Amino acid sequence: MDNQYFAAKEAKEAVAVMMAKMGAWTNNLQANGYLEKLKSSWSAYHGAYYSDATSGHQITFGGVEGELVNLPVNHVRNLGTHILNMTTSTRPSMEARATNTDYKSLTQTLLANGLLEYYMREKRLERYLKTAVEYAIVMGSGYVRLSWNSTSGEMYDFNEDTQSPIYEGDVEFSNLSPFDVVVDSTKEHQNHDWINCRSWKNKHDLIAKYPEFSREIAGLKTKSQLQDQMMISIAFDETDDVSIYEFFHKRSEALPDGRYILYLSPEIVLYDGPLPYRQIPVFRISPSDILGTPYGYTTLFDLLPLQDAFNSLMSTVLTNQNAFGVQNILVPRGADIVISQLSGGLNIIEANTQVGEPKALNLTQTPAEVFKMIEVLRQEMETLSGVNSVARGQPEASLNSGAALALVQSMAIQFMSGLQASYVALIEDVGTALIQTLKDYAAVPRVAAISGVRSRTYMKEFKGDDLQAVSRVVVDVGNPLARTTAGRVQMAEQMLQMGLIKNPNDYFTVINTGKLEVLNEGIQAELLLIKGENEKMMGAEGVPVLDIDDHRNHIIEHKAILADPDLRRDPMLVKLVLSHIQEHIDALRNGDPDLLSLLGQQPLAPQGPPPGAPPQGPGPKANGPMADMMMPPQQGIQGMIQDGARIQGPGIEGGVGMPNMPKPPAPFKDLPTNPADVPLQ
Numbered sequence: 001m002d003n004q005y006f007a008a009k010e011a012k013e014a015v016a017v018m019m020a021k022m023g024a025w026t027n028n029l030q031a032n033g034y035l036e037k038l039k040s041s042w043s044a045y046h047g048a049y050y051s052d053a054t055s056g057h058q059i060t061f062g063g064v065e066g067e068l069v070n071l072p073v074n075h076v077r078n079l080g081t082h083i084l085n086m087t088t089s090t091r092p093s094m095e096a097r098a099t100n101t102d103y104k105s106l107t108q109t110l111l112a113n114g115l116l117e118y119y120m121r122e123k124r125l126e127r128y129l130k131t132a133v134e135y136a137i138v139m140g141s142g143y144v145r146l147s148w149n150s151t152s153g154e155m156y157d158f159n160e161d162t163q164s165p166i167y168e169g170d171v172e173f174s175n176l177s178p179f180d181v182v183v184d185s186t187k188e189h190q191n192h193d194w195i196n197c198r199s200w201k202n203k204h205d206l207i208a209k210y211p212e213f214s215r216e217i218a219g220l221k222t223k224s225q226l227q228d229q230m231m232i233s234i235a236f237d238e239t240d241d242v243s244i245y246e247f248f249h250k251r252s253e254a255l256p257d258g259r260y261i262l263y264l265s266p267e268i269v270l271y272d273g274p275l276p277y278r279q280i281p282v283f284r285i286s287p288s289d290i291l292g293t294p295y296g297y298t299t300l301f302d303l304l305p306l307q308d309a310f311n312s313l314m315s316t317v318l319t320n321q322n323a324f325g326v327q328n329i330l331v332p333r334g335a336d337i338v339i340s341q342l343s344g345g346l347n348i349i350e351a352n353t354q355v356g357e358p359k360a361l362n363l364t365q366t367p368a369e370v371f372k373m374i375e376v377l378r379q380e381m382e383t384l385s386g387v388n389s390v391a392r393g394q395p396e397a398s399l400n401s402g403a404a405l406a407l408v409q410s411m412a413i414q415f416m417s418g419l420q421a422s423y424v425a426l427i428e429d430v431g432t433a434l435i436q437t438l439k440d441y442a443a444v445p446r447v448a449a450i451s452g453v454r455s456r457t458y459m460k461e462f463k464g465d466d467l468q469a470v471s472r473v474v475v476d477v478g479n480p481l482a483r484t485t486a487g488r489v490q491m492a493e494q495m496l497q498m499g500l501i502k503n504p505n506d507y508f509t510v511i512n513t514g515k516l517e518v519l520n521e522g523i524q525a526e527l528l529l530i531k532g533e534n535e536k537m538m539g540a541e542g543v544p545v546l547d548i549d550d551h552r553n554h555i556i557e558h559k560a561i562l563a564d565p566d567l568r569r570d571p572m573l574v575k576l577v578l579s580h581i582q583e584h585i586d587a588l589r590n591g592d593p594d595l596l597s598l599l600g601q602q603p604l605a606p607q608g609p610p611p612g613a614p615p616q617g618p619g620p621k622a623n624g625p626m627a628d629m630m631m632p633p634q635q636g637i638q639g640m641i642q643d644g645a646r647i648q649g650p651g652i653e654g655g656v657g658m659p660n661m662p663k664p665p666a667p668f669k670d671l672p673t674n675p676a677d678v679p680l681q
Contacts, residue, residue, distance in 0.1 A: 028185050047074050075310060076300060079381060084130070084137055096109040096470045116434070122448075128175055132144045147171070148169060149171075156168055223243070257274035328363065442464035537558075555584050561573070589606060
């Protein structure tokens with residue numbers, strides 16, 4: 001019996017075992033019915049209810065002689081699309097977090113936030129995330145794969161030895177379906193040790209990149225020839241794409257460096273080495289999981305039988321209308337009807353009325369129970385999916401206020417909390433992996449269009465070292481009410497009444513996006529400025545004071561530097577901080593009152609003696625040992641700065657502390673300094 005871990009075996013042996021596991025995975029899916037469930041959900045979502053994928057978008061006829069009319073009305077697609085839009089319509093805000101809170105780390109997080117926005121917008125990461133959500137809604141799970149492409153981006157150098165260009169490289173994304181990802185089917189969780197995924201690549205590109213395997217690659221079956229059980233059964237045009245597999249194994253006790261194998265078959269191993277990423281770069285999203293299995297579960301599975309019943313009843317109504325829609329006339333036998341035509345298109349009908357008159361035969365009437373059942377099925381599908389009538393644009397007549405509509409729609413969003421939580425986790429994982437990959441591989445400077453204030457952009461040069469302080473990415477989902485138009489309007493109106501919105505741009509930004517960051521951008525920028533000034537002063541560097549500063553907040557935050565007892569023992573730092581605080585006080589006292597009033601700051605009264613006070617002058621000089629302590633202190637912080645030479649701290653030369661105590665009188669100079677030396681009486 002071979003006790004060696006398959007993932008630790010030689011590359012070709014490990015690939016052979018992996019290929020066998022892929023076959024077992026497919027057999028398990030087919031045996032437990034999950035494969036058929038995936039195909040049925042995919043078919044229903046795309047309207048393929050009958051013979052082929054296109055029949056769902058036209059009326060077809062069935063029965064022995066085509067007497068039955070098949071009418072599909074695709075509520076599954078409609079409900080699934082609403083779930084997708086409610087989940088992804090408002091982008092959750094991503095925020096990079098740093099390991100420290102110093103100024104450099106905070107500025108790196110701002111760069112990271114801009115890069116996340118750049119990749120979401122310019123590199124279409126948001127599109128891949130949305131596609132993964134759609135896969136999860138339709139087939140229970142979806143995947144986003146991240147990779148570093150060293151031949152992407154602009155060329156920045158040329159290798160003279162190999163006569164080949166050297167590129168910047170960049171992060172690339174792709175989507176994988178449940179048919180393309182194989183894991184250990186015995187796991188009851190998603191913390192997998194290994195993942196094997198499949199993608200498609202033009203075989204001629206592979207031959208050009210790996211000429212040593214040209215003959216073997218040319219003999220591989222293409223995508224159109226591989227109609228296996230892991231693919232949706234639809235017709236493919238002829239293609240040159242072949243399947244390429246990637247085996248990822250995380251770092252563990254058995255494989256401390258992890259493992260990555262790129263292969264086409266057991267005979268064609270293109271690369272074998274340690275895992276090149278900090279974690280397996282394949283990220284999953286699922287509304288929920290089938291307990292005890294690694295399989296995803298979606299609400300659309302529950303809608304499939306209801307959709308079939310809905311189609312059947314709609315087809316029944318249309319079959320009846322189609323068969324008897326042309327008016328039929330019932331004529332009693334022996335009526336002897338004769339029609340004579342007059343001028344002007346008039347007709348004379350002669351009949352034996354003793355037998356009976358002809359009358360219309362109404363066979364198109366469908367029982368009312370059929371229409372009631374159709375409505376019941378529609379309501380049940382909305383109940384199971386969590387997409388109510390308000391979200392579908394057909395609110396009930398009783399919901400006639402904006403607040404009620406917003407509340408009902410927010411309840412629909414909260415129903416999808418499982419999918420929403422998985423969506424947030426997916427964005428966090430992909431965002432963190434993106435920043436980590438740029439840290440590890442972005443070795444040369446590159447330029448990106450970084451999102452600025454109010455979504456304006458500017459060009460920013462960066463490299464991996466500029467992101468070293470960033471540790472992870474977190475996502476804030478926000479209030480479900482802010483993700484509906486009615487809810488955002490209500491929020492904007494309330495904040496306008498409270499005085500929090502002060503200009504039309506902020507008002508419309510809240511309505512359009514639901515983002516409240518626009519209301520405190522200036523506050524955040526001011527706090528970041530203060531933190532930067534604090535760090536510069538702690539580095540013995542002076543910083544200027546401007547009249548437009550928020551002087552009160554600057555003073556409060558700057559004094560926090562001296563809240564550390566150790567820092568107070570540094571006379572230079574104390575003098576620097578107090579001098580800077582005094583400059584803010586002078587700005588409040590001597591600044592333009594109109595400017596301070598516009599900034600919402602209260603000017604200070606000019607310094608001087610109060611009205612009616614006697615003129616100050618030198619008083620009588622005190623004599624004796626307590627004279628130094630009786631000297632009048634200097635006024636304000638400036639006095640503390642000027643008197644720093646005579647204000648000593650214990651053990652500090654020239655430091656700031658309590659005044660020197662006078663020496664004791666001569667009769668007491670021989671007192672013992674140690675209490676233990678005092679003789680007992």
